[in-house]
């Protein structure tokens with residue numbers, strides 16, 4: 001798939017298969033007690049997918065891949081004025 005800037009897209013839907021695989025590997029290494037539960041993880045990503053701050057898998061508020069940031073239980077949405085999760 002061709003790489004393109006994609007508003008409100010996660011990694012795969014913006015054509016970044018290699019980055020998706022890398023992030024997935026890092027997520028697998030998170031300790032179970034630090035990892036977000038699957039249901040909550042999906043809810044977080046759904047919020048990101050409806051947020052204007054998500055560009056090609058990256059949150060412009062923090063520069064993180066949201067799929068990675070959301071995978072840590074302790075993390076919060078970095079948008080302090082409109083925190084979505």
Ligand code: SF4
Nearest residue numbers: 048051053059077079
């Ligand atoms: S501001 Fe929050 S909801 Fe929006 S993309 Fe960033 S982490 Fe996701």
